[in-house]
Amino acid sequence: MSLYESLGVTPIINAAGTNTRLSGGMMHPDIRAAMAEAADWCVEMHDLQAAASRAITEATGAEAGIVTSGAAAALTLGAAACVARFDVAQMHGVPIRTDRDQFVMARSHRNMYDRAVQSAGCWIEEVGIPDRFSGAGIRDADAEDFASAFGARTAGVLWVAQPWAEPALADVVRVAHDAGLPVMVDAAAQLPPRANLRRFLDAGADLVCFSGGKAIGGPQASGILAGRRDLVASALLQMLDLDLPPAQFALPPEFACDDAPKQLPRHGIGRACKAGKEEIVGLIVALRRFVAEGDAPQAARLRAVLDRVRAPLGNAPGVSITEGPVPLLLLAMGSPAEARAAEAALRARHIHIGQGRLRDGVLVVNPLALAERDIAPLGQALRQVCGLLDR
Numbered sequence: 001m002s003l004y005e006s007l008g009v010t011p012i013i014n015a016a017g018t019n020t021r022l023s024g025g026m027m028h029p030d031i032r033a034a035m036a037e038a039a040d041w042c043v044e045m046h047d048l049q050a051a052a053s054r055a056i057t058e059a060t061g062a063e064a065g066i067v068t069s070g071a072a073a074a075l076t077l078g079a080a081a082c083v084a085r086f087d088v089a090q091m092h093g094v095p096i097r098t099d100r101d102q103f104v105m106a107r108s109h110r111n112m113y114d115r116a117v118q119s120a121g122c123w124i125e126e127v128g129i130p131d132r133f134s135g136a137g138i139r140d141a142d143a144e145d146f147a148s149a150f151g152a153r154t155a156g157v158l159w160v161a162q163p164w165a166e167p168a169l170a171d172v173v174r175v176a177h178d179a180g181l182p183v184m185v186d187a188a189a190q191l192p193p194r195a196n197l198r199r200f201l202d203a204g205a206d207l208v209c210f211s212g213g214k215a216i217g218g219p220q221a222s223g224i225l226a227g228r229r230d231l232v233a234s235a236l237l238q239m240l241d242l243d244l245p246p247a248q249f250a251l252p253p254e255f256a257c258d259d260a261p262k263q264l265p266r267h268g269i270g271r272a273c274k275a276g277k278e279e280i281v282g283l284i285v286a287l288r289r290f291v292a293e294g295d296a297p298q299a300a301r302l303r304a305v306l307d308r309v310r311a312p313l314g315n316a317p318g319v320s321i322t323e324g325p326v327p328l329l330l331l332a333m334g335s336p337a338e339a340r341a342a343e344a345a346l347r348a349r350h351i352h353i354g355q356g357r358l359r360d361g362v363l364v365v366n367p368l369a370l371a372e373r374d375i376a377p378l379g380q381a382l383r384q385v386c387g388l389l390d391r
Contacts, residue, residue, distance in 0.1 A: 013351040013374045013381075015309075017214075017366035018189075020070075022352055024213040024220030025369035031218065031285050038281035046240055048280050050252035055284045056226050057254075059291050060197045060208070064255055065226035066236050067212065067280045071188035073273035074209035074225035075116035075158075078184045079103065080269050081207070081234035082156035083120060086257070091238055091265045095121025100155035103184075106141035106167070108133055109160040113186065117158055120269060124158070125149050132166075143171040150179045161187040161200060173204035182206035182231060188223075191215040192325035193295050207231055212279075215326065215368060218286030219279045230257045237261075238268030295325050303327045305367040305375060312379040328354075329365035331386055336361045345385045351378060 004011050018025040027035075049066050056065025068074045083100050084090035090098050103122045105114065108130035117124065127149050128141020146157060146167075157176045159169055169185065176183045184207040185200040192215055200208045205227065212222030225235055233255035242249065246264040251257075275283075306321050306329045313319050318332035333339040339361045346353055354364030363386070370378070 010350055013378050014369040015365045015367075015374070015378055016352045016354045017368050018211075019352075019369075020213075020220070022369070025217060026371055027217060027219065027282065027286070028289060030289065031282050034285040035219065035278040035282040038278045041277075043277060045277070046236070046249075046252055048277055049236060049240075050254040052280050052284055053232070053252075053254040055287055056224055059287050060201060060224075060226045062201055062208070062226035062232075063229035064232035065224055066232055066239070067275045067283045068223040068225055068239070068270075069221050069273050069275050069279070070213070071186070071209050071211040071223040072113060072116040073270075074223040075113070075184070075186060076119045077235040077239060077270045077273050078207045078209060078225055078227075078231070079117040079120035079122050079155065079158075080238050081231040082182050082184065083122065084238065085234055086230065086259055086261045088261045088263045088265045091234075091268050093121075094238070094269045095119065098155075100153055102151070102154045103156055103158045104146055104149045104154060105158040105160070106130070106145075106165075108140050109158070109162075109165065111160060113188070114158060114160075122155060125154075140166040142167050143175045146172055147175040147179065150176075150181060154179075154181055156182045156184055156206075159183055159185050159205070161185050161190045161196070169200060169203045169205065177204065182228070184227075185209065189214055191290075192298060194291060197291070201227060212283045212286065216283070216286050216290045218283040222275055222279045222283040224283070224287075229255060230259070233257055233260060235270060237265055239270030239273055241271070241274075242267060299323075299325055299327060302367045305370055306365065308375050309365060309367070309370075309379045309382070312383045326366065326368060329367075330357075331363040331365070331382065333361045333363065333386065339363055342386050346381060349381055349385070351381050 014022045052067045053064050080094045083094055083098050101122050102125055103117050104125045106128045107126040127145035131137030131139050159172050173183050183205050185205045187200055187208050188211045190196045207227035210224040212218035213220035242264055251260055306327055320330050322328045336359055339358045354366050357364055
């Protein structure tokens with residue numbers, strides 16, 4: 001009996017990708033070993049975050065970086081940093097009483113995860129009318145919409161990274177920086193390609209948030225906040241356990257800034273966003289492995305997994321594998337109703353696949369969270385449930 005079965009929890013085959021609701025993906029044995037070793041020792045957490053910053057800056061080109069308890073935590077901490085900067089009184093006020101409590105973002109970028117910014121006490125000012133999504137026209141927000149929304153209470157700008165995102169990040173950065181405002185990018189699931197580790201910062205973003213438990217392959221409860229040293233340092237000060245005499249604490253050189261506060265703040269809103277030593281070490285090892293592998297080798301490795309999943313389906317019509325950094329196995333059913341029925345039948349067997357294209361009548365198999373033991377039973381289940389060979 002497996003550990004999960006002993007707890008009364010049924011293990012699943014996760015062919016939907018690194019979804020949080022499905023417990024993320026798999027970690028390489030090197031990462032699991034590093035986390036186990038980390039668990040055997042105690043360290044000072046600000047020193048460990050400094051080590052993480054060195055690894056993150058090497059990978060991203062950022063001035064500094066920290067490990068958080070996920071991408072949503074990175075968004076909350078980043079928002080708190082934009083609100084408070086190095087003003088200790090403002091740190092004490094987050095999320096209730098602050099002088100800056102507004103983030104501006106395009107209406108077409110709104111999503112369920114921007115609640116993480118609101119968790120820092122900020123309200124979101126939407127700009128633009130996304131006619132291109134409603135079908136009423138072709139326009140979306142432009143940079144001038146952002147500029148007209150800036151005011152005395154604006155803490156920053158949130159830009160959500162997607163291939164179709166408008167306006168361009170560089171244009172948003174231009175108007176925000178003209179107003180003295182930072183831009184934070186939500187890039188939680190924008191890896192691979194590995195170039196995205198640097199692309200948003202190279203475009204002028206002040207902060208960028210990545211998930212550590214998705215394509216990077218780190219612990220599910222890990223994320224990255226990277227960017228300007230002063231903002232990352234503010235986020236760190238609002239996350240660390242600071243229950244010690246002030247004379248015993250100093251920001252590590254990786255976070256040191258000339259205008260850093262002399263007063264040690266009380267515990268900040270980020271105490272709920274802390275990462276443990278095991279997650280930090282696991283993320284460092286995972287990030288280095290992710291960068292070292294490269295896009296093409298990873299895509300080839302994942303394609304080989306999908307080829308093996310596809311093998312039991314033979315040359316059935318409607319079955320294809322996409323190209324790209326993360327190849328996908330697509331199974332085109334006869335109709336959306338058939339696709340939903342097949343997805344439900346697979347779920348009844350504790351197999352989860354991507355549901356993003358059920359409206360198109362297409363099942364999607366994502367290989368990122370598949371283990372070796374999953375490949376054969378997944379292929380057989382697709383053959384049996386989808387009935388593709390009988391069409």
